[in-house]
Amino acid sequence: MNKLDSNLLRTFLAVADAGTFTGGAARIHRSQSAASVQIKQLEDLLGEPVFKRHGRGVVLSRIGEVLEPVARQVIQTLDATMSEIVGGGLEGSIRIGIPDDHGKEALSKIIADFTRDHPKVDLMVHCALSTGFPAALVAGELDLAVHEVEEVGPAMALLREEQMHWVTSRAHNLLERDPIPVALFDRACWWRDVALQALEASGRAYRIIYSSESVTGVAAAIEAGIAIGVLDHSALTPDLVVLSETEGLGAMPTSKLVLDCGKSAQDPVCRTMATAIKGAFAAARK
Numbered sequence: 001m002n003k004l005d006s007n008l009l010r011t012f013l014a015v016a017d018a019g020t021f022t023g024g025a026a027r028i029h030r031s032q033s034a035a036s037v038q039i040k041q042l043e044d045l046l047g048e049p050v051f052k053r054h055g056r057g058v059v060l061s062r063i064g065e066v067l068e069p070v071a072r073q074v075i076q077t078l079d080a081t082m083s084e085i086v087g088g089g090l091e092g093s094i095r096i097g098i099p100d101d102h103g104k105e106a107l108s109k110i111i112a113d114f115t116r117d118h119p120k121v122d123l124m125v126h127c128a129l130s131t132g133f134p135a136a137l138v139a140g141e142l143d144l145a146v147h148e149v150e151e152v153g154p155a156m157a158l159l160r161e162e163q164m165h166w167v168t169s170r171a172h173n174l175l176e177r178d179p180i181p182v183a184l185f186d187r188a189c190w191w192r193d194v195a196l197q198a199l200e201a202s203g204r205a206y207r208i209i210y211s212s213e214s215v216t217g218v219a220a221a222i223e224a225g226i227a228i229g230v231l232d233h234s235a236l237t238p239d240l241v242v243l244s245e246t247e248g249l250g251a252m253p254t255s256k257l258v259l260d261c262g263k264s265a266q267d268p269v270c271r272t273m274a275t276a277i278k279g280a281f282a283a284a285r286k
Contacts, residue, residue: 002045006078009071011038012050016068019057027109029280079116092269093122097137097145099130101215107146110280114273121269129213131189137262143270145260146277148232150190155265156258157274159281162232164191164252166198166243172225175247179205183218183227186211191255195230198250257281 015024015035025035043049050064060068098107115123126136130147137145152158168174174181182199185192199206210221210229218229223239232255236242245251259277264270 004042004045006074008038008042008045009067009075011035012042012064012067013071013075015039015051015058016060016064019059021058026106026280090118090269090272091120092267093124094267094269094273095124095126095141095143096273097126097128097130097133097142097147099147100127101130106280107277110277114276118269118272134260137260140263143262143264143267144273144277145262146257147260148191148255148257150194150253150256152256152258153260156260157278158256159259159278160257161254162234162257164194164230164232164255165236166228166247166249166252167222167231167236167240168228168243169223169225170239170241174225174228175243179207181209181227182206183210183212183221183229184208185218186213191230194253198252202249204249 010028011024011030014027015021018024018027021035021039022032025032028035030038039050046063046067048063049061050067051058052061096111098111111123111125115121126142130145133142133145133147136142146159149156180199182195184195210218210227212218212221215231215235219231219235219237219240221227222229222231223237228243228249230252231240243249259274261270261274265274
């Protein structure tokens with residue numbers, strides 16, 4: 001008699017929670033192809049699909065809806081038992097900063113997994129605009145932080161690199177306006193500085209009509225058609241259009257998402273968390 005494997009159930013739950021094979025694979029630190037193979041194995045065992053295609057992602061099928069609560073109960077029981085038996089090795093505390101934008105979901109999942117695997121570690125998560133993280137690391141207020149930089153420093157580990165773009169709404173031609181309406185970040189952020197330098201170099205008249213502390217806020221203003229702005233590639237949606245260099249605003253640099261370490265970088269808890277974060281982003285790139 002065929003039996004369900006817990007690894008197949010973990011992959012099933014990861015894809016179900018993420019709503020895509022790519023997102024689910026990243027949650028369990030696997031490649032998309034590996035996750036697809038495991039879902040196919042699960043479906044072969046059950047004799048029916050566990051997902052249905054829905055837009056750009058997937059939703060649970062009828063049999064998937066039956067399996068989902070049982071899979072959660074099984075995995076939670078296994079994880080709780082494992083933590084009780086072997087989870088007593090790592091003890092201590094850690095303070096970590098994660099950005100309050102579109103990267104928060106992936107990092108939150110990594111931290112949740114760390115907490116499950118190391119229940120005796122006290123974890124303080126500071127979720128906020130990341131421009132203040134470097135100073136907090138220097139001051140000893142954070143042990144680790146994830147944030148975006150223009151250049152990777154010696155104490156930083158590169159997690160992801162993305163191209164930045166000038167972006168406008170698909171439904172509005174704002175480049176014909178004089179001055180051009182612009183949406184920017186309203187804190188001391190190097191994205192804001194790069195955008196202003198490009199605008200000055202273009203020679204075009206512009207007016208900052210919208211400011212926000214978050215990527216989500218800037219993207220919302222652009223999608224609404226009230227301004228153009230700068231976003232990285234992962235923030236693009238079907239309602240947004242990338243402006244080319246020929247449209248007069250110049251090329252933009254890449255943005256580097258990094259893991260930055262404070263004074264306690266060699267502490268065992270910090271090293272273990274850093275390894276988990278770097279490993280998850282490395283798996284997502286495959």
